Amino acid sequence: MSVEVGTPGTPAGTPTQPPTHHFHATPDHASVALQAMNKLRINTQLCDIELVAGAVSVFAHRVVLAAASAYFHVMFNSDLVEKTQERVALQELDATALELLVEYSYTGEIVITEDNVQVLLPASSLLQMSSVREACCKFLMKQLHPSNCLGIRSFADAHSCGELHTRSHRFALQNFSEVCGTEEFLLLPFKQVEELISSAQLNVPCEEKVFTAVIAWVKHDLPERQKLVPQLLKHVRLPLLNRDFLTSNVDAEPLVRENSACHHLLLEALKYHLLPEQRSTLTSPRTQERQPEGVKPYLFACGGGSLFAIHSEVECYNPRTDRWMPVASMNYRRSRAGVAALGRYLYVMGGYDGACDLSSAEMYNPSINKWINITAMGTKRSCLGIGVTNGLIYCVGGYDGASCLSSVERYDPLTGIWTSCPAMATRRRYCRVAILDNNIYGLGGFDSTNYQCTVERLDPRVGKWMSVPPMMSRRSSSGAALLGGMLYCVGGNDGTMCMSSAERFNPRRNTWEPITAMHSRRSTHEVVEIDGFLYALGGNDGSSSLNSVERYDAKLNKWVLVTSMLARRSSVGAAVLDCLQLERGLAKST
Structure with a gap:
C-alpha cells in the first residue's frame, strides 16, 4: 500500500508541487519475514541457539523463540545461565513436541493428532505457549468418548486443564451407563468412583445400573476393595431400586449380606418399599431422583379424540422452541385417560378406546421412544383424575362403563402393584386431581346427577378425605394444576356450557379467587405447569375438538x-416429563 501526500486545495490546472512524503506498507511483511527466518532455521543459518531434548537437537533463533514463548523470553532475558549458552538441554520436554513447537514459533501452524496430543499439551504448558495448549484441550474435548473420557479427565487434572477436566467429568456423568463398563472405570481409585456415583447429576436409566457398577468395581480387586463396599453403597439410591432387584440382587449379594455396615442401608430401602404412606417422612439423598445436567421439561399430549376417531398417537412440545413433534404411539387407542409423569417415565392409565372403558396401563420410556405395557388397574376407569406424590400414582374416581366412581387406587412403579385407597365422599366422573403439600385434591366432576363445585382432600398419612371450600363455579372435565403454591382450576363444563373462566385456591387464605379467562372455551382439556407458566391444551369448545x-x-x-x-x-x-436430549433420542429410534 502506497500513499502520496502533496499540497491540499490546489486549483485545477495549476502545476502541483512534488509530494513531500510517501507512505508504503506491505501487509504480509511479518509472515514473509518469518517464512524467510524459518528457511534459515531449516538450513541452520544464523541460528544462535541449539535446543536438545533426548537425542534430538533443534536449531533456532533466540529472538523468534522469545517472541513466541514466555518461557524462552524469561530464559534469554534474565540472569539465568542459559542466557549465554549456545546449547540448552531441556530434560523435561519430549523431542517430538519440541520440534513441533519450534516450527510453530515460526509458522503459527501445528497439526494436533491422537498420537502427539499427549506430549504436546504438557510441552506447550511448560513453554507457556497458551494458544497451542488451548488447541490441544479443544482437540481432546472433541475426542471424548465413553472409552476414554476418564483417562482424559485424569490427564486434564494432572496438567491443570480446568475446562477440559470439567468437560470430561461432565461427559463421564452423562454417559455413565457406557463408562462404567470400561476398563478405565474398573481401574479408577476409590475417591474418583465415589465422586461419580455420589453425583446428583449422574445419568443412568435406573439406579440398578449404579449398584451393578459398584459391585463390578469392587470385585475387580476384591482383596483391596471389599472393605470399601459400605462407603460406596451409601451413595447408591437403594430405595429407588425395583423391589425384585432389591431382594434378588442386593440382598442376595454376599458383599452386602455379609457386611453388617450395609444392613441399615438395606433396611432403609425395604422400609421405603413396605411403608409407602410414610415416604414423605423417609427423606434422604437416597430417596431423591437424580437430575442429570441437560434435563429439560417437555409436554406430552397423549391420545384423545376428534370427530369419530380416537387416537393412540402422542406428540410432545418443547417450550424452548415452541414446537410440537410426534413421538411413538401408545400401544392402545385411548381418550379420557389419566396421564402422569414419575421419574424418567410417562404413565397412561385407563381411558376409553371407542368401545370399552379400560383398566390397562402403559409406560413410555423416552430414552428408547417406546411404550411398555404395565400392570392393569383393579378397576376400569375413564374420565379419571390422576396425581403423583411420594413416588406413587393415584387414580381417582372416573367411570367404569356403568357408573360414576368414588373409588381410588394407587400404583407403585417400584413394585408394579396396585393398592386400594380410601374412597372419596362423592362420586366424581371427569374430576381433576392436583397435589398440594403432599395432599391429594379431588376437584369438581359429575356424580351422574349434578355437576360439582365441591372439592375434597386426602392426606395419605391419615387415610381420610376431608372437605375443602368449594369452587366458585361448578366444573366438570376442567383442567387443574399447581403454580406458585396455589391450585388452579381452569375451564370445564358447568352443565350448561363449556367455560373459559378460571379460578385458583389460595391455601393460606383457604379461599378461591377468579383469574383472567382463557381465549377459548374448553372442557375435556388438560392444564399443566412448565417453568412457572400454565399451559392449557386441546379439549372441546362445545362444538368441535x-x-x-x-x-x-x-x-x-x-x-x-x-x-x-x-x-x-x-x-x-x-x-x-423431564427428558435428556429428547430430540437426539427420537432421531436414534427412527
Missing part, C-alpha cells in the same frame, strides 16, 4: 396463544 394451546402468566394475569398441537384432541391426557 381443539388443537390450540394457550399459556398463562400469573404475574401478568394473562393468557397468550402458543403453537397449536399437530392434531385436534378432545378428552386429551397430558403431563410434563
Whole structure:
C-alpha cells in the first residue's frame, strides 16, 4: 500500500508541487519475514541457539523463540545461565513436541493428532505457549468418548486443564451407563468412583445400573476393595431400586449380606418399599431422583379424540422452541385417560378406546421412544383424575362403563402393584386431581346427577378425605394444576356450557379467587405447569375438538396463544416429563 501526500486545495490546472512524503506498507511483511527466518532455521543459518531434548537437537533463533514463548523470553532475558549458552538441554520436554513447537514459533501452524496430543499439551504448558495448549484441550474435548473420557479427565487434572477436566467429568456423568463398563472405570481409585456415583447429576436409566457398577468395581480387586463396599453403597439410591432387584440382587449379594455396615442401608430401602404412606417422612439423598445436567421439561399430549376417531398417537412440545413433534404411539387407542409423569417415565392409565372403558396401563420410556405395557388397574376407569406424590400414582374416581366412581387406587412403579385407597365422599366422573403439600385434591366432576363445585382432600398419612371450600363455579372435565403454591382450576363444563373462566385456591387464605379467562372455551382439556407458566391444551369448545394451546402468566394475569398441537384432541391426557436430549433420542429410534 502506497500513499502520496502533496499540497491540499490546489486549483485545477495549476502545476502541483512534488509530494513531500510517501507512505508504503506491505501487509504480509511479518509472515514473509518469518517464512524467510524459518528457511534459515531449516538450513541452520544464523541460528544462535541449539535446543536438545533426548537425542534430538533443534536449531533456532533466540529472538523468534522469545517472541513466541514466555518461557524462552524469561530464559534469554534474565540472569539465568542459559542466557549465554549456545546449547540448552531441556530434560523435561519430549523431542517430538519440541520440534513441533519450534516450527510453530515460526509458522503459527501445528497439526494436533491422537498420537502427539499427549506430549504436546504438557510441552506447550511448560513453554507457556497458551494458544497451542488451548488447541490441544479443544482437540481432546472433541475426542471424548465413553472409552476414554476418564483417562482424559485424569490427564486434564494432572496438567491443570480446568475446562477440559470439567468437560470430561461432565461427559463421564452423562454417559455413565457406557463408562462404567470400561476398563478405565474398573481401574479408577476409590475417591474418583465415589465422586461419580455420589453425583446428583449422574445419568443412568435406573439406579440398578449404579449398584451393578459398584459391585463390578469392587470385585475387580476384591482383596483391596471389599472393605470399601459400605462407603460406596451409601451413595447408591437403594430405595429407588425395583423391589425384585432389591431382594434378588442386593440382598442376595454376599458383599452386602455379609457386611453388617450395609444392613441399615438395606433396611432403609425395604422400609421405603413396605411403608409407602410414610415416604414423605423417609427423606434422604437416597430417596431423591437424580437430575442429570441437560434435563429439560417437555409436554406430552397423549391420545384423545376428534370427530369419530380416537387416537393412540402422542406428540410432545418443547417450550424452548415452541414446537410440537410426534413421538411413538401408545400401544392402545385411548381418550379420557389419566396421564402422569414419575421419574424418567410417562404413565397412561385407563381411558376409553371407542368401545370399552379400560383398566390397562402403559409406560413410555423416552430414552428408547417406546411404550411398555404395565400392570392393569383393579378397576376400569375413564374420565379419571390422576396425581403423583411420594413416588406413587393415584387414580381417582372416573367411570367404569356403568357408573360414576368414588373409588381410588394407587400404583407403585417400584413394585408394579396396585393398592386400594380410601374412597372419596362423592362420586366424581371427569374430576381433576392436583397435589398440594403432599395432599391429594379431588376437584369438581359429575356424580351422574349434578355437576360439582365441591372439592375434597386426602392426606395419605391419615387415610381420610376431608372437605375443602368449594369452587366458585361448578366444573366438570376442567383442567387443574399447581403454580406458585396455589391450585388452579381452569375451564370445564358447568352443565350448561363449556367455560373459559378460571379460578385458583389460595391455601393460606383457604379461599378461591377468579383469574383472567382463557381465549377459548374448553372442557375435556388438560392444564399443566412448565417453568412457572400454565399451559392449557386441546379439549372441546362445545362444538368441535381443539388443537390450540394457550399459556398463562400469573404475574401478568394473562393468557397468550402458543403453537397449536399437530392434531385436534378432545378428552386429551397430558403431563410434563423431564427428558435428556429428547430430540437426539427420537432421531436414534427412527
